[in-house]
Amino acid sequence: MTAKRIVSVLAHRLAILAYVAFALFPLYWLLKVSVTPNKLLYSEGIKMWPSRTSFEHFEFVLKHSEFPTFFKNSLIVSGSTAVIVTMLASLAGYALSRFNLRGKFWIVALMLLTQMFPLVMLVAPIFKMLSPLGLTNSLTGLVIVYTAFNVPFATFLMQSFFDGIPKDLEEAAMIDGATQFVAFRQIILPLTLPGIAATLGFVFTAAWSELLFSLMLISGNDAATFPVGLLSFVSKFSVDFGQMMAAGVMALVPACLFFLLIQRYLVQGLTAGAVKG
Template structure:
């Protein structure tokens, strides 16, 4: 009776926990050191993004004020309008979408079958192959710029979409194979054996049985590949010098002129360029964490 009376008093006559008790419990949870550390890291990461978005809404005369304003006193969308109308940012953005999406699809198509072969088939020299793939994925891009330029020039693919797509695919396939191979190893082999008993071909087994089970790994490889293609600068600057074929990072770097730097327009374009990556990570964050965890445990 005493315990029941105490519980009734704590939760109120309606059986619900009082607002003050809920707020206190939430505050204690937030102030615990793991949550406080996570919040501190999140604030450290989010602060530059917030400052970029806030500055993109400031008029030019407010951007250089001292002390700076945390939020624009006279917010305006003029910087976004200038980015798309005066600086052709829409063309750069569409080029990046086209190149990044096609390259990501090609990388997934190639790395899925290669990763499955390295994870399941009785191939000789798997260890040297995996080491070679890791070394290729870690090779500095700046060392490849000149050879790739000469290769694309001889093929006639300078200032083209296909040249950049081909290079991005080749550069990102090794890392995607590592991610998918590790994830394929975590899938029980009995599922494939059941499909073989039912008469499924190896191709049908991969498409209908393995890939649906490896969805988190596929999403992880896709997001990492898309991010790498979306933000790549040096190869895009080297291969595509014509304005109509420039991608978003190159076009953003060339904003302004010799005497003026449109900081507001640059911040507005940078804010737009960050949104696709942020949305992808927010929407598929569970799949990404699952894919990375599986790779870390099973690799």
């Protein structure tokens, strides 16, 4: 009995170990190649760790490439999108959670519809709409598009956080004479701060990762976001693996930071859309 137990515990730990290895190996390899000096890159191609490490690739990418610009553009776009979406979604989520909205069914249906159809359908019409307004090749254009794409999901997410706060709180405040908006801003919003942080994290990650619309809408280097810059770098200098992977590590850092922020809310976030459906 005990022997059987030991075997089953051992098998469990080994399986966990296999999963961890599978999840981390690609990222480990990215890091490994990014610190491998060019001279060793080909001679020690598939060794697990190079005999000598250097940060020459990072130095080159930071000093002699346009990646700092791409990085800054991506930060601006993702940061603005996250802040604007969270503001709009807090308001709309609060309305869905607290008011007896007439037409609530249609609002929810509209938001669900936007989650169902393939966004790639919108690539051409959005380009046509933004181009006469001068919003192609512009960070503002990207922020507008990303904000619209992320608002429905963020609204459902915020609504689920508001639903978890008892109504008595603002009712008490309103009996004391506060308007509903004051009660919302001064009592309810501070209580949902963790939810707000989670929404910020989700939207930031989504905007940081978006590929198709940034490829379509951005063509110049000045307004290029990280994915656009990295892909054009890959197609131009496809042999500078060390530099490409150093740039890749740079793209990974903000995403991982925000992941740590939202890790706790992953379940709630990933299921918010599905549950409402």
